[in-house]
Amino acid sequence: MATKEKHLAAAQKFLQKNNLTRAIREYEQIVELDGRDFRSRQKLAELYSQTGEAEKALGQYEQVARYYADHAFYLKAIAVYKQMQKLSPASGEYTLKLARLNEQQGLVGNALAEYRLLLKQHEQAPDLAAAIEVLQAMQRLDPDNSAIGVRIASYCAQLGRQQEAHQAFWAVEQKVSGQGDFKQLQRLYEYFMQLWPQDLAIQTGYGRALLNHGEPLGGVQYLADLHRRHPEAAEVLSALAEGLRRCGEYRQEAACLAKLQQLQPGGLDVCRRQAQALIDAEDFEACFLLLEPQRKAFFAAGEAARIKPFYERLRQEAPENREILEALRAVYEELGEGEKLFDVLSEATAPPTLAAETPADVLDFNSIDFETQSAVGDDSFEDLAFDLVDESAPSAATEFEDLAFDTLDEPAETAPARPAARLDLRAELEEVDFYLQQGLIDEAAQACDRLQQAAPDNDAVRQRLEQIAGRRQRPETATVPGPVTTSSAAPAALPTSAEVPESLPPAGGTAEDLFADLDLSLGDDFQLEAATELADSQRGVQTVIADEDTDSAYNLGIAYKEMGLYDDAIAEFNKAMRDSRHRVASLCLKSACLVEQQQYDAAEEALTRGLSDSGLTLQDRIVLYYETGMLYEACQRYADALASYQVVADKDADFRNVRLKIRELKALVGDTETAAEERVSYL
Structure with a gap:
């Protein structure tokens, strides 16, 4: 019986004569005699590969690769699976094993490159469930890559896995929003608003994005239209109140929050926001009447400190008012601030004047009695002569009057208006120019009308009025109802409630078409946009190896070289040369x-x-x-x-x-x- 050594010698002789068929026979005898001779088994696999017997080659390679992996020779196992991948590129099995082995070795860039190949196969199949699993593995390795999260959210939505889809979307939204890139954030919202045209949370989030990234006026207009379509949606009202605050419209913010209180009675946070809005609007009477019925609720919730600043401000405005002093005394007593309590007690000498009986859950400006009589006469709010806004006079910000909240009806009687402030013509003209740039023609006209009343002979005002008249005469181009968009050019006027549909248009085209709109094709950029803000997210496509991984890259290069995978070996040696x-x-x-x-x-x-x-x-x-x-x-x-x-x-x-x-x-x-x-x- 021939020995293993004789078969090896015969195989070498046949190889020198380029007689591969006879050499294969000899190696088959060798592995039959010694099944643990994996070097000979690997050589047999190489010969099968050279003669076009791919299935036999894969079978032998599989045993070799499994042996290397089981005995912790991971880099050699990677090299063998790489050879198998080249023999059977359509098989995702070997690509997945390569990805996991590279990940196990800390070769993050290599692992991501293999996962990307596998992802393309699943997307072409298409097998979105398998694609999601690959994307989740990629996300573990590259958590800052927003584009991976976008794909996960999109594929989950297409499979009806809405909870996962929303979780993935909001995770991406938080990252992109944190980067301060409104263009990216806007494109993100617009894409998913196509996928979820009825999703009110997404639409509200888009409005908040407008507010938080330099377009508060557009955000308020968008949210106001959204509120008209969904008048009972608390999240829309809350966002709209935020926008009104950003625009300095404190009275309308308070009215918006009052309506929110009606939808969600007893909310202390909403009450606190409303009190702040009334303080900023210098409507101190309404603020006091709002807080008093809720004071004990704040105490019970351990939030006395949150209302203390409001009472202290009211005391500044009415230092002799006994009701305010008594309320502030109660706040200090609740907080255990003894010294301040003593000061308040020493000042609380006048009899009470106001009985704040207004229900906490309904704060309508029309229902507030500003003419409350005082038992003493000297300590009433009326005697403090607050500068109340005359709602019948033109406001400095009438662009928000069309919001038409139910709580903003004009009162039958109002207190005297404050003396008119000196007109800052330059600032007012800049406001008009801003409205014109934004395409808000009606708002620009209202502002010009106010200016014309104050400065009827001013040439600059007259020029703006002529410009407005010319803009109104131009034929308006048809626009597709939907979310507000921004560009370098002046955008069209925001849609009115009549123009905004009940739902946004459904998504059209294939998923890949939609990804192309977001620069999310499977090319080498594989990210929302090739911007420096996302540079950390490019690791997956550039296959960057950290300094601590150069040892693995060097050893993997040697393993590839031994397998005859010279291109792969060169790629690894190039990485190792950085060290x-x-x-x-x-x-x-x-x-x-x-x-x-x-x-x-x-x-x-x-x-x-x-x-x-x-x-x-x-x-x-x-x-x-x-x-x-x-x-x-x-x-x-x-x-x-x-x-x-x-x-x-x-x-x-x-x-x-x-x-x-x-x-x-x-x-x-x-x-x-x-x-x-x-x-x-x-x-």
């Missing part, structure tokens, strides 16, 4: 791979570039000159090879077998001295 510890060795191995591919010019260029590095040590240069000599030998440039070896020998005559190399080459080269003189030395 000075591996720079020279990786360059030499890269050159060897290029020589195996007979890319001699590329190998010479790589070595020459390496020799030009001023940071090399003398020993590094000796190594590279020796490698250069080997390169020239391989391409039969014997004179250049001799010159390179001579440079090595001049510095270290005992380096490797340089003396033998020189002696052998001298027999092949005629004028050796001339050849050596023509060789440029970087030493």
